[in-house]
Amino acid sequence: MESFKTQDCAEVEKFKDKITGIRDVLSRDHMKVVFFGRTSNGKSTVINSMLQDKILPSGLGHTTNCFLQVEGSDSSEAYLLTEDSNEPKNVESVLQLANALNSESLGESTLVRVFWPKDRCSLLRDDVVLVDRSEKQNQRREQWERLQFTQQQLQLLTEEAKQRIGQLVEQVEQQVAGALSEEIRRLELLVGEFERPFHPDPLVLGVYKRELHAYVERGLGCNLRARLSNTLQMSVESAQKEMIGRMSSLIPSEQQPQMLNVLPRHNFEVLYRLNCESLCCDFQEDLSFHFSFGLVNMIKFFTQYRKADPAVGGSYLNSMVRAIGWKVIAVAVGTYGALYLFERLTWTNRAKERCFKRQYVQHATRKLRLIVDLTSANCSHQVQQELSSTFARLGHVVDEVVNEMDSDIKKLDKEMAKMEEATTNARTLRNKAGYLMSELETFSQQYLQYDQ
Helix, strand or coil, X not given: CHHHHHHHHHHHHHHHHHHHHHHHHHHCCCEEEEECCCCCCCHHHHHHHHHCCCCCCCCCCCCECCEEEEEEECCCCCEEEECCEEEEEEHHHHHHHHECCCCCXXXXXXXXXXXXXXXXXXXXXXXEEEEECCCHHHHHHHHHHHHHHXXXXXXXXXXXXXXXXXXXXXXXHHHHHHHHHHHHHCHHHHHHCCCCCCCCCHHHHHHHHHHHHHHHHXXXXXXXXXXXXXXXHHHHHHHHHHHHHHHHCCCCHHHCHHHHCCCCCCCCCXXXXXCHHHHCCCCCCCCCCCCCCCHHHHHHHHHHHHHHCHHHHHHHHHHHHHHHCHXXXXXXXXXHHHHHXXXXXXXXXXXXXXXXXXXXXXXXXXXXXXXXXXXXXXXXXXXXXXXXXHHHHHHHHHHHHHHHXXXXXXXXXXXXXXXXXXXXXXXXXXXXXXXHHHHHHHHHHHHCCCCC
16 A cells, blocks of 8 residues: 555656646746848848738848847737837837837847737737847957957057156156255255254264164155155056046946056055165264364465475565564464364364264265166156056956957857858758658649549
């Protein structure tokens, strides 16, 4: 009994599956028959023949530009509906709506539904839907032309972008070089504003130097950013927006928002790498006391005359002593000693700091002038990298679109190959059917004829 119940359950399940399949078939609204083929192969003509009326655009100078779906209607009058409106329209207007040569033609992906009375076409009574599709060959040609145009425009834009980036890089290099040279000339003011405890002790002086290096580097960087940041940022952003505008024209409108994601989320800023500590590491200060009217300077002054003409120099000194007198000379020597004593007493840490800063400015000025070209080239290279990376990301987006277009063309080629194969098979079957019909006709005439 248990095995018998199991068999019955299996049979019932099979019947249930069959009923479900039948129900699915019956629940379908239509059985759709789609006509594929090349341009002017007679797809619309076949449908018109099946409808027994010239409804779809066909014949010389007419071709279908959109999807035309013909389905049966219980109404006695034929009408059509478009995707943008639910208002029934006269069937005769389908010639204007679907004709590819008409200026009012719809888009290639637009579906026009033609409702044809079932009593005027027996085929539509079985819920058959006829779909006339636009030609694949035209779509393939349009995609190919669009692909070629996009690739050519991309090459032109690449050359223009290179020229634009080169001009901007040269402009930035000149601006940075001019601004840095101006800041170097004002270096004495910047160093004069540096305030730190100064002492000639080597340990304290080493810390003072490091802090002065960092202060000068930071001050020059801040001054350069204040002079150039806004100008450079506006130039870079303007070039980036110009690139986006030109590249966006190469891709469909629905993919253009992707271009905005290419821009960096932070504002572009040039980094000025001066590295004053390593640049001025060989600076050696001289904080020993040097009298302004020292014997070395005086000897140099007088030896110039002796080298020129010793006789003239000796006679000049003798005549000067006789003319001035020893008293005046004694007063001059006293004044000389007083000046020495004054300068020696005023040689404090403050005076040493001024001397140190003066020597540092002279040394740093010579060193910084050596790196003006290097720094300006470094800044222009940063601008070039920013713009080049932006253009590369934009080009990647366009390349993705080009790859999609190439993929679509390959898909169309495959579909066209399948259609060509189907057309060849249909032609073969038609020839076979014609041959069978002729054989049946011959057989009927020979063996099935009877006398009237």
